[in-house]
Structures are given as structure tokens and as C-alpha cells.
Amino acid sequence: NEVKVRQRVVPIDPEEEADFERELRALTQESFESRKLELRTRPTLNMTLPMNVLDHHSRSGVEEELGDEALDEDGSGGNKEVSFKVLVKRGNKQQTKQMLVPRDCKLVRNTKQNEAAESEE
Amino acid sequence: EETVGGDDDSNYEFGKGVFSEHACKYCGVQNPACVVRCNVPSCRKWFCNSRGNTSGSHIVNHLVRAKHKEVCLHKDSPLGETILECYSCGCRNVFLLGFISAKADNIVVLLCREPCASGNALKDMNWDPSQWLPLIDDRCFLPWLVKIPSEQEQLRARQISAQQINKVEELWKTNPDASLEDLEKPGVDDEPQPVALKYDDAYQYQNVFAPLVTLEADYDKMMKESQSKDSLTIRWDVGLNKKRIAYFVFPKEDNELRLVPGDELRLRYSGDAAHPAWQSVGHVIKLTAQEEVALELRGSQGVPLDVNHGYSVDFVWKSTSFDRMQGAMKTFAVDDTSVSGKAYVDITEVTIVIFGVLAKDDELMSERKDYFKHMGHMALEEQDVILEGYSYIFHQLLGHEVEAQVIKNPLPRRFGAPGLPELNASQVFAVKSVLQKPVSLIQGPPGTGKTVTSAAIVYHLSKTNQGQVLVCAPSNVAVDQLAEKISATGLKVVRLCAKSREAVSSPVEHLTLHYQVRHLDTSEKSELHKLQQLKDEQGELSSSDEKKYKALKRATEREISLSADVICCTCVGAGDPRLSNFRFRQVLIDESTQATEPECLIPLVLGVKQVVLVGDHCQLGPVIMCKKAARAMLAQSLFERLVLLGVKPFRLQVQYRMHPSLSEFPSNSFYEGTLQNGVTIVERQSTGIDFPWPVPNRPMFFYVQMGQEEISASGTSYLNRTEAAHVEKLVTTFLRSGVVPNQIGVITPYEGQRAYIVNYMSRNGSLRQQLYKEIEVASVDSFQGREKDYIILSCVRSNEHQGIGFLNDPRRLNVALTRARYGIVVLGNPKVLSKQPLWNSLLTHYKEHECLVEGPLNNLKQSMVQFQKPKKMYN
Ligand SMILES: [Zn+2]
Ligand SMILES: [Zn+2]
Ligand SMILES: [Zn+2]
The missing domain is CATH 2.40.30.230 (Elongation Factor Tu (Ef-tu); domain 3)
Structure with a gap:
């Protein structure tokens, strides 16, 4: 039971696009520069992974609940998404939140490469 | 106390408050997974992550244009209510934030690019900073963090342009609460934007219609409130x-x-x-x-x-009907479930297929390009998007090109319905095709059995078991007629009347909700009855009893309404608070060509999935009093616009009203000659009536009148004394020949002439005064939808240089000519009327049939009056 709707596509005005891109870059650049000036000394990082997150997983890094097909190597037949955990702070507490990240996202490819490298070591 | 027992409507606002706070301020998308809130304290507006027609997503557009840099996720999004900030240093500047992942384990964290994600410290802590992924990528937020609204949601959304975004952002700098509508508000003296054929989205639709409804409401208020009359007896x-x-x-x-x-x-x-x-x-x-x-x-x-x-009377103006139209448009725009409804679905569930433009449509395409260029759009390309079925009517109403859709209702073996007359072939065809289409138009020329066909359709819709059917019409008279016919099929009908009309008598009293509430005779209701009796006797109740009474009444009303198969009410009545929790998938609107679009929309935003519009765009449309709104085409009905968009109406083709001689001209002039006669000459013979028709078996004539028109005493209307005198003679002749007063209708387009004829007949008629008093003398408009055995039409206008006013509208002429069953007499000045092409052809038609006559009634002679050359039709 599908409906076909013909929709207009308004082409993007290249001038508007260029103008917008310029402003976006300027804002990003400005943020970056001001940051460099404002922080002379590097703050210390508290980036250790919380143990409770790591405990439940095998060293391979693949989450068990994802099942077999979750990370099959060619990446075409299985899920389009991989389950990731986002590390956040709630007050002073560390927490992780489950999030689905598309398989072709750079983060996913990265993690897999690292895993491969680590298992070779 | 005056307010007790009054309308409950006063504190109810139809269609208000449906817009969720977290809807994108640009486009209205309100899926929590797709929106984020700008976290700048003075702003706190919500925006979505779709690009729409611009190069960056709406949220990124806002942040860049307003130079705001912090955002917060929605509480119902996967991460919950979260301000996006650097995990390490707490920096909230989204232009600096990005994700990095842990070397092992599928864990990511949000870090600022400088300083936290740069430098070497991370490497030693199981993190991999080599791939820092910015939060804003390709001018969008990462789509897995803030979802991109589905194609479906985007199609429903307001189509905002980059220019509009820049304008509204400018406006927000001085007025943070301004809305997009404020950008387009016309000045007091500006002409309003006229209605369009197609609309980009429901917001544009609302932007066009809302000001027109307001104009009409203001005018209506002004007019009614100025109608105070003094010195009444x-x-x-x-x-x-x-x-x-x-x-x-x-x-x-x-x-x-x-x-x-x-x-x-x-x-x-x-x-x-x-x-x-x-x-x-x-x-x-x-x-x-x-x-x-x-x-x-x-x-x-x-x-x-x-x-x-020495009494005075003022009109108490009520905004209810206009409020309901505005409410319906708002609901249509912001409530996904209002029309062909279902809440938004997860984007992964929707199949989206995008096609290229079909080559065969080239011609259509270039036409459309011109149209859009004309409308100031820059649209040059198109695409087809296949969506799930539920938004069909929504897009159809906006004039989007939608491929035909079939509803898989099983067809019955018989298309007639119990209690109704047998249907003819075109009626059967209409019923049959309606049942499987989501949107259908049925055109019912005069006397073609529109009401019976509608009742049969409602009967079969109801038998598809998709819940209650809602049946509406703009006028109470039409609703009553239809309710009666539907009830005859055995369906359970509730006729819902406005509270203000409960005291007005109705031919279908027993079907009305207020009657059924009063007469529901079960023991549980005895409490309600007791209170009702008390209220009737005392005129009021104590406040605790009144509370109890109202609650009991509301519950009973709801119970009765829920048990009905069909609910009948006016279009405006569909916005009644008593129906606010009801949903209707199937809606039939009769006389829909006499309703404005916003009026028609009221019954449609209750979740319609299948709609049948019945009417006739060749007869009179809705009356719009405000000239500005009329010029902007508020009087164009939804039915008409759908016809213009290419929806083909099913035309009922057999008329059962007029003598075949009377239907000939209307059929040829208004219905391309398709109108067939369901009655024979014999069935329409005036047996025993001795009336001097110039041609036997052709009960019609044009009676040539050369008397001058005059301005009426009020100075605002016209009258014509000679025509009035001849109307009296005709009426007297009819009465003498054995016709009774209620068989005769006198139609005249001018109030001045109407009043003059009524007066003249009662003073100069040679028969008993009472007989003349019983004859209905009225405007064309008030005769629409009704019939009389004999019609006398007095045209009034007779002047050398001025126009013919009201008579210029072909639809008015059509209505005037199609009211009579047995015979018609038209009085007018052919010299004046023949300038107008349609009147010219009517006069020619009468002349060719030797029915253009002059002289005394007992000695009518063919008239040799010369016609003028018709002016070219324009419009
Ligand atoms: Zn902001
Ligand atoms: Zn948006
Ligand atoms: Zn940081």
C-alpha cells in the first residue's frame, strides 16, 4: 500500500551554499583560534575507561549481545549498524549510553583496524 | 443568569495547542530523535537536522546564522536530555566537538578538538585520537547522533528557503518570539495573497487561507454588529x-x-x-x-x-465557525495524524524510493516550470518519492502529484441500499467507484438524486466496518435531508446539532443527539432525567446539581454518539467539542461546492482516510461577503480546486425533476449535453391545468418585458414595476387554473423586487389575499437545492447602458432555470440580456422553439424583438 508523490526538488543556490560554507568555516576557525589563546596550559585529562564498562566484555572488543552477524567481515550481509557505547559524564559519574552507529562510519572502520592490529601483536 | 446553560464552546479552542514545543522552528518537524535545542539561554529554540531546501541542516543553519554554539539533545532521544560537551574539559562549543573511539571496545567519547583531542596524552590511555570525527560533518550533525527526518516527515514539513531563514534569523535578533508567519503578514491595506492551485506544504496552505478567513470573519462581525434595528414592535x-x-x-x-x-x-x-x-x-x-x-x-x-x-435588537456575533476553520487548518499543518493519519514512524521502517523524472512528462514539466517560475519559485527539477499509503489524502489536498491509489474494500453484490429507491446506472457507477478510492468527487446536477446516491454510499462505507462514518454538509437543511435518507437504510444515525439550534425544530428531531439524550429511557439515566426536569421547571440548578447534570449529560451524549453507525452534522459542527475525541476514517461531505475550503477541512482533520465530496460546481458556490476575500477566491470550493487539479468527478446523469423541455438548455449549456431525462413528457404533463403555454407540451416561455428598472427605496437594490405586475398576472392565472400556492415559486435576484412583488400581489391580486401570501418569493440563492412545480423568474434589470449584475453569473442562471418540475416563465428584457453570451443563447433557444412571446397572457404572440450581439465572454 504505497503512494507515489511527485516532489519538487529545489536546487541549492551555489552562491548561498558558498556563503554558508564560508560562514561555517569562519565560525569553526574562530572557535579554534580563541581556544588556543585562552588555554595556555593543557588541563590534565581524566580519560581512563571505567572498569565497569570493560569488565563485561571479552578482550576482542566485540560485544556479545550483538550476535554473530553483527561484525561480519565484508560488512555487506549483516546489520547496517554497529552498537557503540558513548561515554558521558553525569555530574561526576561516568556512564555509558548505547548508540547505533552506521557500519561505514569512520569510527567503526577505525575500531576494526585497531582490533586487527592488536590481535596481530 | 445568562451564561448558565449557554454554549460550552466558549472555553474550548478547537485545534489549539497541538504544536509541540520541540518542533523545528524552521520547518515544524517534531520527531524527538531528529531535533536539538539551541542551548543559548536567550534562544532555546528547537531545530531539526534536515537540510530541507538549504545546503546545511536546520540546526547548523541556525547556529551559524545566529552565531550560537551550544546545543542540548531531546529527553526522548537515544542519549536522553544531554548538553553536548567535551568529556574531559566540559567545553560546549559544538564547532570544536567531535568523537574519538577507544582502541578496543566499541566505545566513543565526545572531546574538544583543542586541546583535549590533540596532543599525545591520549595514546597512552587506550584512546585513538588519530581519527577525531567532528560533530558537525558536511554541514549536518552526525546523523547517527541526531537523526535526519524521514522523507515522509520532510515532505510534510514546511518548505523553508535559505532566504526565509536569513530573514527570520534577522527578525529574531529584535523579536525572539517572532514566527515565520510574521514574515509574510500583509500590511493592512495590502491585497491578501490569493488562493493557489497547489501548495508546497500545509503551512503555506494555512498562510494563504488563514488571513482570508480572518478578513471574512472581521467583515461578518462588522456587518452583523452594525445591523442593530430600533423601534421594533x-x-x-x-x-x-x-x-x-x-x-x-x-x-x-x-x-x-x-x-x-x-x-x-x-x-x-x-x-x-x-x-x-x-x-x-x-x-x-x-x-x-x-x-x-x-x-x-x-x-x-x-x-x-x-x-x-420601542424595542431595539442587536446581533450577537460569534466567532465559533471561523475559529473552527482556523483550528482545522492549524491541525492540518502540525498534526501528522489529522489527515490519513498515523504518527511518524521510525525512519528505518519507511521505504523510500527515489526515481528520476519520467521523460514522457516533458510537456507537463515545462508547464509546471512556468507555473513555479510565475509563483516565484526556483524549482527546476522534480523527483518521485514513494511513500507509505497513509499520506495520500494529505498530499492530494495540497495539490501534489500523487499516483492513483486503490483501497481494497470488498465490493458488495448490490449497490443499492435497503429503504432507498433503486439506483440507476450512473448512480451505481458512482457508488462502485467511490468505495475503492481514497478521494472521490461526485457531481450531482439538479434533480439527479444526489441525496439518495450519497445515502447509498454512506450505507456501503459503513458496511466496510472501518468505524463510524462522518456525514457533513455546509447547511443544516442538507444535513437533515441526508440524515433522514441514511436512517431509512437502517443504519443508526445521530444528528449532532449546535447547542444554539437545539430549540430549532428539525424534520429529523428523533435523530438529534439532544432528543436522544432526553428520551433514552433506561434506569441509569433516571438521575439525568430528574435533573433535567428540575432544570426545565426552575430554569436553573444549584451549582452542584448543575455540575452533576453536565457530567451526566456529557457521558450520555458520548455513549449515544459512540453507538451510532453514522454521525451527521454541519461542516462547522464537526469541530464541536463533543466530537473532539472522535476519529473518522470515512467522511462524506454533501453540497461541498457550497462550502469554503477551510470549512470543508474541519470534518477532514479528524483522521480521514477516505473522503467523498458531493456537489455541483456548476451551481452556486459559498457566499463570501468580504470583497477582498472574494477577490482572493475564498469562494472557490475544495471540490472545484480538485477538479482544476485534474480529479475527475463522477457525474450523475439522469435527472428526475424537470420536464424534458426544461432540462434541454441547462444540459447543453452547463453539462455538455450529458443530462438525460428520467422523467417523460407524460409524467410532467400538467393535467387539468389550463395555462396558456404558447407551445403545447413545451411548458416554458420567455415573456418579453420592456419596462424600465428603478432603484429601490432603500437605494441599494432594484425593482421593475411592469415585471412585478406581470408576475402577479401569471400567479393569478396559475391559481385560477387549479395550481395551489405552494406549487409556485417566484424567483428574483433583487431584494427590492422581491419586497415589491410580495407587496404588489397582496394589494393588487384579484384572488383572496391569503393565497398570495402563501406563495414563496425569494432569491435564486435561497432556492438552491430545492424545487417547485412552477417557477416564475423575474430578471428585473432593464437599462440601456448598465450591466445585468447578479444575472451575469452562469451558475446563478443554472440554478434559476433548474428549479421547476412542470413549467417555467422567465420575465425580462431581451435587448438588455442578449448582450451577455449565455443569456443570448438562452433567448435564442426560446426563440427557436417559438417560446419568446409578448402581449397579454390571453393572447400571447411571438416576439420579433431584435437581440444585441453578445459581448465576448471574459473571465
Ligand atoms: Zn539559538
Ligand atoms: Zn527543520
Ligand atoms: Zn576539551
Whole structure:
């Protein structure tokens, strides 16, 4: 039971696009520069992974609940998404939140490469 | 106390408050997974992550244009209510934030690019900073963090352009609460934007119609409130419900709104030595044949019953109907479930297929390009998007090109319905095709059995078991007629009346909700009955009893309504608070060509999935009093626009009203000759009636009148004395020949002439005065939808240089010519009328059939009057 709707596509005005891109870059650049000036000394990082997150997983890094097909190597037949955990702070507490990240996202490819490298070591 | 027992409507706002706070300020998308809130304290607006027609997503557009840098996720999004900030240093500048992942484990964290994600410290801590992924990528937020609205949601959304975004951002700098509508508000003296054929989205639709409805409402208010009349004479009476009724004559003029039952008036007496000043509000419950208004007063205290003269009356204007139209448009725009409804689905569930432009449509394409260029759009390309079925009607109403869709209702074996006459072939065809289509138009020319066909359709829709069917029409008369027919099929019908009309008598009283509530005779209801009785006797209840009474009544109303197969009400009535929790998948609107679009929308936003519009765009449309709104085409019905968009109406083709000689001209002029006769000459012979028709078996003639028109006493209308005198002679001849008064209708387009004829007949008629009083003399408009055996049409206009005014509208002529069953006489000046092409062809038609005559009635002769050359038709 599908409906076909013909929709207009308004082409993007290249001038508007260029103008917008310029402003976006300027804002990003400005943020970056001001940051460099404002922080002379590097703050210390508290980036250790919380143990409770790591405990439940095998060293391979693949989450068990994802099942077999979750990370099959060619990446075409299985899920389009991989389950990731986002590390956040709630007050002073560390927490992780489950999030689905598309398989072709750079983060996913990265993690897999690292895993491969680590298992070779 | 006047407010007790009054309308509950006053504190109910139809369609208000449906817009969620977290809807994208640009486009209205409100899926929590797709929106984020700008976290700048002075801003806090929500935006979505779709690009729409711009190069960056809406949220990124906002942040860049407003130079705001912090955002917060929605509480119902996967991460919950979260301000995006650097995990390490707490920096909230989204232009600096990005994700990195842990070397092992599928864990990511948000870090600022400088300084936290740079430098070497991370490497030693199991993190991999080499791939820092910015939060804003390709001018969008990462789509897995903030979802991109589905194609479906984006199609529903407001189509905002980059220019509009820049403008509204500018506006927000000085007025943070401004809306996009403020950008387009016309100035006081500007002409409003006219209605369009197609709309980008429901917001644009609303932006066009809302100002027009406001204009009409303002005009209506101004006009009605200025209609105060002084020095009225009252005749007092008491109704069966013991309420006071005031009878009085309410003089009216052309272009003035006529009072209708249900109207609210305030009656005032300024007081004298023996009486204090007094006033009371009441509802018009009827208009008598003697043109008296019957006003039922709400309160009976202190009524100066012994005074009959010196009263004043004001109109109490109510905005209810206009409010409901506005509410319906708002609901249509912001509530996904209002039309072909279902809440938004997860984007992964929707199949989206995008096609290229089909080559064969080139011609259409270039036409459309011109149209869009004309409309100031820059649209040059198109695409087809396949969506799930539920948004079909939504897009159809906006004029988007939607591929035909079939509803898989099983077809019945018989298309007629119990209790109704057998259907003819075109009626069967109409019923059959309607059942499987989501949107259908049925055109019912005069006398073609529109009501029977509608009732049969409703019967079969109801048998598909998709819940209650909603049946509407703009006028109460039409709703009553249809309710009666539907009830005859055996379906359970509830006729919902406005509270203000509960005292107005109805031919289908037993079907009305208020009657059924009063007569539901079960023991549980005895409490309600007791309270009702008490209220009737005392006029009011204690406040605790009143509360109890109202709650009981509401529950009973709901129970009865829920048990019905079909609910019938006016289009405006569909916005009644008593239906606010009801959903109707199937809606039929009769006389839909007499409703404005916003009016038609009211019954549609209750979740319609299948709609049938019945009407005839070749007859008169809705009356729009405000000239500005009329120029902007508010009078164009939804039915008409759908026809213009290419939806083909099913035309009922057999007429059962007119003598075949009478249907010939209307069929050829208005219906491409398709109208067939379901009655024979023999069935329409006036047996025993001795009337001097110039051609036997052709009961029609054009009676040539050369008398001049005059301006009426009021200065706002016209009359024509010679025509009036001849109308009286015709009426007298009919009456003498054995026709009774209620078989005759006198139609004239001018109020001046109407009043003059009524007066003239009663003074100069040679028969009993009472007979003339019983003859209905009225405008073309008030005869629409009705019929008489004999019609006398007085055209009035007769002048050398001016136009023919009201008579210029072909639709009005069509209605005037198609009211008669047995015979028609048209009185007019052929020299004047023949300038107009349609009248020219009507005159030619009469002449060719030797029915253009002059002279005394007992010696009619063919007229040799010369016609003028018709002017070219324009419009
Ligand atoms: Zn902001
Ligand atoms: Zn948006
Ligand atoms: Zn940081």
C-alpha cells in the first residue's frame, strides 16, 4: 500500500551554499583560534575507561549481545549498524549510553583496524 | 443568569495547542530523535537536522546564522536530555566537538578538538585520537547522533528557503518570539495573497487561507454588529418549554445577511416611567412565512410583557465557525495524524524510493516550470518519492502529484441500499467507484438524486466496518435531508446539532443527539432525567446539581454518539467539542461546492482516510461577503480546486425533476449535453391545468418585458414595476387554473423586487389575499437545492447602458432555470440580456422553439424583438 508523490526538488543556490560554507568555516576557525589563546596550559585529562564498562566484555572488543552477524567481515550481509557505547559524564559519574552507529562510519572502520592490529601483536 | 446553560464552546479552542514545543522552528518537524535545542539561554529554540531546501541542516543553519554554539539533545532521544560537551574539559562549543573511539571496545567519547583531542596524552590511555570525527560533518550533525527526518516527515514539513531563514534569523535578533508567519503578514491595506492551485506544504496552505478567513470573519462581525434595528414592535408568546418568545419583523436589504435559526440576538428596551431598562439575549428559533423572527429568550426575568413598542435588537456575533476553520487548518499543518493519519514512524521502517523524472512528462514539466517560475519559485527539477499509503489524502489536498491509489474494500453484490429507491446506472457507477478510492468527487446536477446516491454510499462505507462514518454538509437543511435518507437504510444515525439550534425544530428531531439524550429511557439515566426536569421547571440548578447534570449529560451524549453507525452534522459542527475525541476514517461531505475550503477541512482533520465530496460546481458556490476575500477566491470550493487539479468527478446523469423541455438548455449549456431525462413528457404533463403555454407540451416561455428598472427605496437594490405586475398576472392565472400556492415559486435576484412583488400581489391580486401570501418569493440563492412545480423568474434589470449584475453569473442562471418540475416563465428584457453570451443563447433557444412571446397572457404572440450581439465572454 504505497503512494507515489511527485516532489519538487529545489536546487541549492551555489552562491548561498558558498556563503554558508564560508560562514561555517569562519565560525569553526574562530572557535579554534580563541581556544588556543585562552588555554595556555593543557588541563590534565581524566580519560581512563571505567572498569565497569570493560569488565563485561571479552578482550576482542566485540560485544556479545550483538550476535554473530553483527561484525561480519565484508560488512555487506549483516546489520547496517554497529552498537557503540558513548561515554558521558553525569555530574561526576561516568556512564555509558548505547548508540547505533552506521557500519561505514569512520569510527567503526577505525575500531576494526585497531582490533586487527592488536590481535596481530 | 445568562451564561448558565449557554454554549460550552466558549472555553474550548478547537485545534489549539497541538504544536509541540520541540518542533523545528524552521520547518515544524517534531520527531524527538531528529531535533536539538539551541542551548543559548536567550534562544532555546528547537531545530531539526534536515537540510530541507538549504545546503546545511536546520540546526547548523541556525547556529551559524545566529552565531550560537551550544546545543542540548531531546529527553526522548537515544542519549536522553544531554548538553553536548567535551568529556574531559566540559567545553560546549559544538564547532570544536567531535568523537574519538577507544582502541578496543566499541566505545566513543565526545572531546574538544583543542586541546583535549590533540596532543599525545591520549595514546597512552587506550584512546585513538588519530581519527577525531567532528560533530558537525558536511554541514549536518552526525546523523547517527541526531537523526535526519524521514522523507515522509520532510515532505510534510514546511518548505523553508535559505532566504526565509536569513530573514527570520534577522527578525529574531529584535523579536525572539517572532514566527515565520510574521514574515509574510500583509500590511493592512495590502491585497491578501490569493488562493493557489497547489501548495508546497500545509503551512503555506494555512498562510494563504488563514488571513482570508480572518478578513471574512472581521467583515461578518462588522456587518452583523452594525445591523442593530430600533423601534421594533414585539408580539409576546410562551414556548412549550415555558421560555419567552418574542416575535418581530426584522427588515433587511440586499447584500445584508439574512437571519437564520440559531443566530443570537440581544433584545433591548430602554425603559420608561413605568419600566426599568431591560435587555436579554436569545436565539432565533424560526422565521415565519410572514417574515417574522421568533426569538427564544434565555432569561424570563423582568421581561416588560405589557410593552410592545420601542424595542431595539442587536446581533450577537460569534466567532465559533471561523475559529473552527482556523483550528482545522492549524491541525492540518502540525498534526501528522489529522489527515490519513498515523504518527511518524521510525525512519528505518519507511521505504523510500527515489526515481528520476519520467521523460514522457516533458510537456507537463515545462508547464509546471512556468507555473513555479510565475509563483516565484526556483524549482527546476522534480523527483518521485514513494511513500507509505497513509499520506495520500494529505498530499492530494495540497495539490501534489500523487499516483492513483486503490483501497481494497470488498465490493458488495448490490449497490443499492435497503429503504432507498433503486439506483440507476450512473448512480451505481458512482457508488462502485467511490468505495475503492481514497478521494472521490461526485457531481450531482439538479434533480439527479444526489441525496439518495450519497445515502447509498454512506450505507456501503459503513458496511466496510472501518468505524463510524462522518456525514457533513455546509447547511443544516442538507444535513437533515441526508440524515433522514441514511436512517431509512437502517443504519443508526445521530444528528449532532449546535447547542444554539437545539430549540430549532428539525424534520429529523428523533435523530438529534439532544432528543436522544432526553428520551433514552433506561434506569441509569433516571438521575439525568430528574435533573433535567428540575432544570426545565426552575430554569436553573444549584451549582452542584448543575455540575452533576453536565457530567451526566456529557457521558450520555458520548455513549449515544459512540453507538451510532453514522454521525451527521454541519461542516462547522464537526469541530464541536463533543466530537473532539472522535476519529473518522470515512467522511462524506454533501453540497461541498457550497462550502469554503477551510470549512470543508474541519470534518477532514479528524483522521480521514477516505473522503467523498458531493456537489455541483456548476451551481452556486459559498457566499463570501468580504470583497477582498472574494477577490482572493475564498469562494472557490475544495471540490472545484480538485477538479482544476485534474480529479475527475463522477457525474450523475439522469435527472428526475424537470420536464424534458426544461432540462434541454441547462444540459447543453452547463453539462455538455450529458443530462438525460428520467422523467417523460407524460409524467410532467400538467393535467387539468389550463395555462396558456404558447407551445403545447413545451411548458416554458420567455415573456418579453420592456419596462424600465428603478432603484429601490432603500437605494441599494432594484425593482421593475411592469415585471412585478406581470408576475402577479401569471400567479393569478396559475391559481385560477387549479395550481395551489405552494406549487409556485417566484424567483428574483433583487431584494427590492422581491419586497415589491410580495407587496404588489397582496394589494393588487384579484384572488383572496391569503393565497398570495402563501406563495414563496425569494432569491435564486435561497432556492438552491430545492424545487417547485412552477417557477416564475423575474430578471428585473432593464437599462440601456448598465450591466445585468447578479444575472451575469452562469451558475446563478443554472440554478434559476433548474428549479421547476412542470413549467417555467422567465420575465425580462431581451435587448438588455442578449448582450451577455449565455443569456443570448438562452433567448435564442426560446426563440427557436417559438417560446419568446409578448402581449397579454390571453393572447400571447411571438416576439420579433431584435437581440444585441453578445459581448465576448471574459473571465
Ligand atoms: Zn539559538
Ligand atoms: Zn527543520
Ligand atoms: Zn576539551
